[in-house]
Amino acid sequence: MELQDIIKEENIVFKKTKLLNDKPLSYCPGCGHGTVHRILMETIEELGIDEQTIGIAPVGCAVMAYEFMEIDMQEAAHGRAPALATGIKRVYPKKYVFTYQGDGDLAAIGTAETMHCCNRGENILIIFINNGIYGMTGGQMAPTTLEGAKTSTSPYGRDVSTMGYPIRITELIAQLPAVRYVTRQSVHTPAAVRKAKAAIKKAFEYQAEGKQGTCFIEFLSNCNSGWKLSPVQANKWMEENTFKYYVPGDIKDNFKLLKNPIIE
Amino acid sequence: MSELRLMKGNEALAEAAIRAGVDAYYGYPITPQSEVMEYLMKANPEKTTGMVVLQAESEVASINMVYGAAGAGKMAMTSSSSPGVSLMQEGISYIAGAELPCVVVNVVRGGPGLGTIQPSQADYFQTVKGGGHGDYKLITLAPASVQEMADFMKLAFDLAFKYRNPAMILSDGAIGQMMEKVELFDPIPRRTDEEVALQCPWATTGRKRGTQKRVITSLRLVASVQEEFNIKLQNKYKEIEEKEVRCEMLQCDDAQYVIVAYGSSARTSMKAVEIARKNGMKVGLLRPQTLWPFPSKQIETLINNGAKGFLSVEMSAGQMVEDVKLAANGKAKVEHYGRMGGVIASPQDIYEALKKFAK
CATH class of the missing domain: 3.40.50.970 (Thiamin diphosphate (ThDP)-binding fold, Pyr/PP domains)
Incomplete structure (x- = not known):
């Protein structure tokens, strides 16, 4: 069989979603952002809700998410994405609204906006990329940086006695009664990607029900540039270290806590 | 109704x-x-x-x-x-x-x-x-x-x-x-x-298939793109300055001295103008309703019509007075009178300040 005979419309097994354009992504090769962008846009396309969806980009590595996603989007100030999302959702309760935020954006400077948005049970989806570092500004300590981890602002390792503990904000958020769905996912293996995509789908389906309740998905991601590891090494390091402190899996579903969020 | x-x-x-x-x-x-x-x-x-x-x-x-x-x-x-x-x-x-x-x-x-x-x-x-x-x-x-x-x-x-x-x-x-x-x-x-869609085609209300997405952002990373935007803003501001100045003028036609005051200060200044007029002073009040754009041209016109001085009355250490000075451009005397910290100047206080100013 000739190659030309194989390259045919009916033989296509994978197609890039139309909701991601062909601009080169601004993320480092090996980073999880690109994969999360893809499954997020795929899900929106598959659910057919692209004409009703408004996304909010953060400040951080994903600051230009709106450059790649082919839907209406707004770019927020650092940490304020949940406030913008609230502002939009309240005047357009039937539209789908999501925020896309990193750990510095969501768990440091935007903690108040995040907690109170979730406490009001805004019917939106918060996507939280946790790579334990400030990637965009060159590898500084994040609120989620693990104890002992070396970054450019914790060059001798994170000392929890002076720098505080890595914050499990996802577990904190799960405690809020108006939060409907909380899960921690990753995109470092094909199996994880499939599970993560199913979580996004569930969150949008919940949002469609119009019931008061926030959906919150944390994605554990590597930052091979910031961690100064190859992508493969970074993913291995993440499995061996990050997953022990930030345990992947569903934490809350349909307003019910699935496990004690206080981890030993 | x-x-x-x-x-x-x-x-x-x-x-x-x-x-x-x-x-x-x-x-x-x-x-x-x-x-x-x-x-x-x-x-x-x-x-x-x-x-x-x-x-x-x-x-x-x-x-x-x-x-x-x-x-x-x-x-x-x-x-x-x-x-x-x-x-x-x-x-x-x-x-x-x-x-x-x-x-x-x-x-x-x-x-x-x-x-x-x-x-x-x-x-x-x-x-x-x-x-x-x-x-x-x-x-x-x-x-x-x-x-x-x-x-x-x-x-x-x-x-x-x-x-x-x-x-x-x-x-x-x-x-x-x-x-x-x-x-x-x-x-x-x-x-x-x-109506919103018609009035605001730029608004993020969900991209219709086959149309351009709408993006609301203030990020323009390339210097020349940012400058181009800055120039666009400045042109808009120029147009607003030309078209949208609003102010009220009281007894300014023959005024030698003009109080410039807005908000609460304008209310007390109205009374001060009344007192001054009773005492034979030719005083008027210019009350900006828009602080930006500022009624600079109106101040220029008052100077051309014979106003000798402007007293900016504000509940501050003197902030608007800088814009009055810029408008007067050295062609008239400009001073500030005001109280601070939440104290409101009485009409009598303003009248006394006006007398001193006009000396």
Whole structure:
């Protein structure tokens, strides 16, 4: 069989979603952002809700998410994405609204906006990329940086006695009664990607029900540039270290806590 | 139907917001403007016009909620007082940088810091000269009565949407708290989603397939692109300066000396002009209703018509006086008189200052 005979419309097994354009992504090769962008846009396309969806980009590595996603989007100030999302959702309760935020954006400077948005049970989806570092500004300590981890602002390792503990904000958020769905996912293996995509789908389906309740998905991601590891090494390091402190899996579903969020 | 009522300034503003067809109010309580949200919560316009009223967790959150709703083409507003408005400066700068229409109300109290809850005009610089980062301007309306608290609500939105620019209503604790007769304008229905789409094709309401996506952002990483945008903004500001100056002139026709005052200070200055006239002084009052754009040309005209001096009367250490000086451009004497810290100058105080000034 000739190659030309194989390259045919009916033989296509994978197609890039139309909701991601062909601009080169601004993320480092090996980073999880690109994969999360893809499954997020795929899900929106598959659910057919692209004409009703408004996304909010953060400040951080994903600051230009709106450059790649082919839907209406707004770019927020650092940490304020949940406030913008609230502002939009309240005047357009039937539209789908999501925020896309990193750990510095969501768990440091935007903690108040995040907690109170979730406490009001805004019917939106918060996507939280946790790579334990400030990637965009060159590898500084994040609120989620693990104890002992070396970054450019914790060059001798994170000392929890002076720098505080890595914050499990996802577990904190799960405690809020108006939060409907909380899960921690990753995109470092094909199996994880499939599970993560199913979580996004569930969150949008919940949002469609119009019931008061926030959906919150944390994605554990590597930052091979910031961690100064190859992508493969970074993913291995993440499995061996990050997953022990930030345990992947569903934490809350349909307003019910699935496990004690206080981890030993 | 238009309707006569006796109301506080803050309440008149809130009622006017409902009547103007505003879509959303996001706010945080602070004295002396808490009546705005209290009135709105009690009126519960969500049940009548569909207007959203939400108490946010902070002024930082409220201004960013306004940002979101404004980016989606809705008429969104917030109100606060000085310390709260300081917290909003980041959001205001982003809104200006994203060219979004919205209205922010500042019922000014004395500062710096936590200061006092008494009326002040010490936020003139913050409002008119920047406040947040970057080269931007806020259309600034200065009400001097409860009537104008109501009327400027609608005007502020009209101007904000006309120019896709944030507008500020710069009031003060006295105007916000005092009660006066007010004639409320007839309610205007909120725009339908179709009308919003027609008026605001740039708004993020969901991209229709086969059309360009809409992006609301203030990020322009390439220097030349940012500069091009800055030039566009400056051209817009020039147009606003040419077309949107509003002011009131009282007894200025033959005035040798002119008081320049806005808000509460203008009210006390009116009485001071009356006293001065009784005592034979040829004095007038120029009351800017827009602080930016500032009535500079009007000041120039008054100088050409024989005005020798301008006394800027403000409840501050002297802020607007700088704009009066720039307008006078050395062709007339300009001085400031004012009280600070929440103290309101009496008409007699102003008259005495005027006598000294005219010597």
